[in-house]
Amino acid sequence: MLVSQGVDAALAGVFGLLIGSFLNVVIYRLPKMLERQWVSDCAGLDGSEPGAVEPFNLMVPHSRCQQCGHVIRWYENVPLLSYLMLRGRCSACSTPIGLRYPLVELVTGLLFAWCVWRMPGQWAALAWCGFSAALLALALIDWDTTLLPDDITLPLLWAGLLASMLGFTGVALNTAVVGAVAGYLSLWSVYWLFKLATGKEGMGYGDFKLFAAFGAWFGWQALVPIVLMASVIGVVVGLALKFNNGLREGGYVPFGPFLAGAGFTAMFFGADAILRVVGLG
Numbered sequence: 001m002l003v004s005q006g007v008d009a010a011l012a013g014v015f016g017l018l019i020g021s022f023l024n025v026v027i028y029r030l031p032k033m034l035e036r037q038w039v040s041d042c043a044g045l046d047g048s049e050p051g052a053v054e055p056f057n058l059m060v061p062h063s064r065c066q067q068c069g070h071v072i073r074w075y076e077n078v079p080l081l082s083y084l085m086l087r088g089r090c091s092a093c094s095t096p097i098g099l100r101y102p103l104v105e106l107v108t109g110l111l112f113a114w115c116v117w118r119m120p121g122q123w124a125a126l127a128w129c130g131f132s133a134a135l136l137a138l139a140l141i142d143w144d145t146t147l148l149p150d151d152i153t154l155p156l157l158w159a160g161l162l163a164s165m166l167g168f169t170g171v172a173l174n175t176a177v178v179g180a181v182a183g184y185l186s187l188w189s190v191y192w193l194f195k196l197a198t199g200k201e202g203m204g205y206g207d208f209k210l211f212a213a214f215g216a217w218f219g220w221q222a223l224v225p226i227v228l229m230a231s232v233i234g235v236v237v238g239l240a241l242k243f244n245n246g247l248r249e250g251g252y253v254p255f256g257p258f259l260a261g262a263g264f265t266a267m268f269f270g271a272d273a274i275l276r277v278v279g280l281g
């Protein structure tokens with residue numbers, strides 16, 4: 001039992017490496033695809049025909065070195081191994097490749113292995129692998145661009161309700177539905193109170209949708225622990241950035257990555273454990 005469980009987890013880990021490689025593409029390209037969409041929509045608003053643009057999506061064009069334009073060959077795109085074999089440099093111009101690429105692959109592999117190890121032989125493991133992949137992509141896209149794209153948050157929300165219905169999450173369907181509604185409305189209310197009180201925007205609508213998705217995956221009871229945990233992570237990271245002068249212009253730090261961190265904590269340890277950590281349980 002333990003051996004086959006380990007083999008399954010290892011296979012899931014390898015599969016996760018491949019998905020992680022795909023996530024790197026999503027994280028890099030999805031915001032650019034959305035931006036191109038907006039630009040072309042805006043071009044259409046004044047009645048002019050949007051000009052023809054080169055296709056740009058998750059499949060096309062091939063990945064290139066951003067420095068020299070060298071097209072990345074398939075054998076240069078094997079998760080982790082290629083990075084190690086190329087010693088972290090472009091084979092054509094020797095420009096260093098970001099350490100983030102292999103890290104995303106490695107983390108995705110570990111997350112998938114963990115899910116399958118914890119839920120051996122269950123479809124639920126697959127559902128939580130999907131949850132992990134979506135959450136990792138969202139965290140990094142938000143960190144880079146302060147956007148949480150609907151293309152990921154909304155499917156994550158629907159998937160959470162479906163997973164609840166199929167019994168994958170151990171959350172009753174009505175608890176998940178109430179969780180989704182409460183998740184959205186609670187942050188929406190905080191957003192408007194904060195905006196009316198200070199005239200500033202502390203969050204974006206993407207945060208509400210991500211929190212709604214957490215309500216669907218974990219049930220409404222988990223919402224308070226998750227938002228507390230996200231705030232704790234946010235304060236710690238915010239202070240660390242401040243002391244290292246790592247804050248970007250305007251001092252704005254997106255909330256999504258901290259929500260995602262809290263979501264992973266809830267997945268690993270359960271929402272109850274979070275309450276104990278923050279001293280309320």
Ligand SMILES: [Zn+2]
Pocket residue numbers: 065066067068069070090091092093094095
């Ligand atoms: Zn290059």
